[in-house]
Amino acid sequence: RKEVEQDPGPFNVPEGATVAFNCTYSNSASQSFFWYRQDCRKEPKLLMSVYSSGNEDGRFTAQLNRASQYISLLIRDSKLSDSATYLCVVNIYGGSQGNLIFGKGTKLSVKP
Amino acid sequence: DAGVIQSPRHEVTEMGQEVTLRCKPISGHDYLFWYRQTMMRGLELLIYFNNNVPIDDSGMPEDRFSAKMPNASFSTLKIQPSEPRDSAVYFCASSPPGLASYNEQFFGPGTRLTVL
Numbered sequence: 001r002k003e004v005e006q007d008p009g010p011f012n013v014p015e016g017a018t019v020a021f022n023c024t025y026s027n028s029a030s031q032s033f034f035w036y037r038q039d040c041r042k043e044p045k046l047l048m049s050v051y052s053s054g055n056e057d058g059r060f061t062a063q064l065n066r067a068s069q070y071i072s073l074l075i076r077d078s079k080l081s082d083s084a085t086y087l088c089v090v091n092i093y094g095g096s097q098g099n100l101i102f103g104k105g106t107k108l109s110v111k112p
Numbered sequence: 113d114a115g116v117i118q119s120p121r122h123e124v125t126e127m128g129q130e131v132t133l134r135c136k137p138i139s140g141h142d143y144l145f146w147y148r149q150t151m152m153r154g155l156e157l158l159i160y161f162n163n164n165v166p167i168d169d170s171g172m173p174e175d176r177f178s179a180k181m182p183n184a185s186f187s188t189l190k191i192q193p194s195e196p197r198d199s200a201v202y203f204c205a206s207s208p209p210g211l212a213s214y215n216e217q218f219f220g221p222g223t224r225l226t227v228l
Binding site for chain 2: 031032034042043044045046049087091098099100101102103104105
């Protein structure tokens with residue numbers, strides 16, 4: 001089983017749509033979770049951390065389900081500028097270690 | 113403030129040549145990470161440093177790869193000899209003091225390496 005697994009997509013959605021991505025992780029001891037965004041031929045950038053109780057940042061909502069070991073990202077009212085690859089990131093080994101594991105990403109394309 | 117700086121941005125070399133990639137982390141950050149990204153394998157952690165000391169190099173593919181951090185503001189990743197399968201984008205990232213697993217990592221623009 002891969003350590004961090006995502007549906008690669010692409011997800012092709014119209015502007016204004018709501019889209020959700022899921023990500024599963026293999027180690028139940030994992031303690032920290034993030035979504036990063038990567039634009040084409042650019043570096044990854046933090047979109048948001050994922051907290052146990054779930055958290056929201058504007059149009060973006062992240063959820064964590066520890067029992068099922070998955071993380072989700074919901075994007076409401078999609079904009080053209082949301083087109084990017086979304087990387088699920090997990091501190092797979094637990095503890096305070098810095099070795100985060102990145103999923104391969106889910107590609108989102110928002111069309112006019 | 114300047115972000116993470118990497119050089120060169122693009123490197124094209126021939127198989128067997130030595131390649132040196134350079135990184136300057138954000139001032140005040142004490143964690144530095146080297147990643148490699150390919151279509152097949154995604155983004156992989158190669159090695160990371162804390163306070164200039166290598167903490168985990170288990171992701172370094174083989175002895176052809178080496179990384180150093182002689183001071184808090186500079187790190188290198190060297191490949192010698194290079195092979196075509198090393199072709200990838202190499203990212204350097206840094207993060208501030210504290211629990212590295214919870215902190216944001218700030219990525220440089222990457223070095224696109226092509227080995228012919």
